[in-house]
Amino acid sequence: MLKEMNEALNYIEENLESHIDLVEVAKKAYCSEYHFKRLFSLLSGITIAEYIRRRRLTLAALDLKEQHVKVIDIAIKYGYQSPDAFSRAFQNFHGVTPTLAKQPEQNLKAYPRMSFQLTIRGGFEMNYRIVKKESFQVVGVKYAVEMVNEILSPTYEDMIAGVGESRLKELATISNGEPHGIVHISVNYSESVEGKATFEQYIGAVTTEKTETYETLAIPSLLWAIFEIDGDWIQVEEHWQRIYSEWLPLSSYELAEGPEILASKEQKSEIWIAIKKKG
Incomplete structure (x- = not known):
């Protein structure tokens, strides 16, 4: 790859x-x-x-x-x-x-061409499972997010603050499906020719309950790679990088069009990525 x-x-x-x-x-x-x-x-x-x-x-x-x-x-x-x-x-x-x-002594920037290389790092285990899951429903708070020069607007801290502690607790109580607990879901990712990326961010819970209080996201039947992570959602950034730079290139799978999910509960987290067989 x-x-x-x-x-x-x-x-x-x-x-x-x-x-x-x-x-x-x-x-x-x-x-x-x-x-x-x-x-x-x-x-x-x-x-x-x-x-x-x-x-x-x-x-x-x-x-x-x-x-x-x-x-x-x-x-x-x-x-x-x-x-x-x-x-x-x-x-x-x-x-x-x-x-x-054009002036001879003017300081300018240079952005070198990029290349991808496989780096062998320390032997950290990655616990994962492959699961075919039927369609399910997420309810929660939805944000329209822009990313320009690696900066999110709104920031993730602002999104969490906007949901508030009381609503996070309420969402956790209605969670009755897998992935359990509070879920953070990025969906409908796209890029513009100007380099700006946009996506929708849901902070909510997987549930079968009906609600008019929150936005609803229907997730179709997909094949998922699910990674078990120690720590809450704040501590997992490095694991996203490892999944895409270490596990995915060496697996027999590739990304499928679908949401990216981070589920967090009791100092344990799970990262869900939608996949399909290569070829």
């Missing part, structure tokens, strides 16, 4: 001066566009669109050091519709305008 991801990055690098079709990029990695976008974001910490933007602006800065080059030519070369749009993006990334960037 890592070799295929690097083939996709090679394709991007070779086409930074032309239109990059992410469907074609995903084909290089032998996976769906959704799978590629989500996997890249989880492994690298940024969206694929943001990565392409940073690489293009890095090369644009080098091009601007040429004596007779025009800003408008560089803007067109890297896919910007106007010099103004290019200048805004350039200044947001480098901190200076393209015109100032």
Whole structure:
């Protein structure tokens, strides 16, 4: 899988001066566009669109050091519709305008090309099971979340505070299905060409009870990889990285389009990811 991801990055690098079709990029990695976008974001910490933007602006800065080059030519070369749009993006990334960037001693940023490598770490066990689960219902509080430059809006702390302690306790009492306890569910993940990612975040419980107090999310029948984690939801960030960078590449499965679930109860957590057989 890592070799295929690097083939996709090679394709991007070779086409930074032309239109990059992410469907074609995903084909290089032998996976769906959704799978590629989500996997890249989880492994690298940024969206694929943001990565392409940073690489293009890095090369644009080098091009601007040429004596007779025009800003408008560089803007067109890297896919910007106007010099103004290019200048805004350039200044947001480098901190200076393209015109100032042409000065010999001006400091600029460089974002090196990325590659994926398999790193052998300490021998930590990963306890997991593969489960086929029929459709079920989650009720809870829903947030529309944006991620720009790795920053969530609203932040997760704000979301938890918005739910409040009393509603968290109420949701925990109506939990009567697996995964048990309070569940944190990310669904409908998408990315824009500007590098912004959006998704819906539910904080709630799996239940068969009817309620008009909360939002309802219907989750279809899916195959799940379920990982057992010590600690509550605050302490599991490293485990997400290990699942996607260590377990998934070596398994016979790939991501399926579906929610990502974190269930937390009594200092134990479970991470649920929707999967399907490769090929």
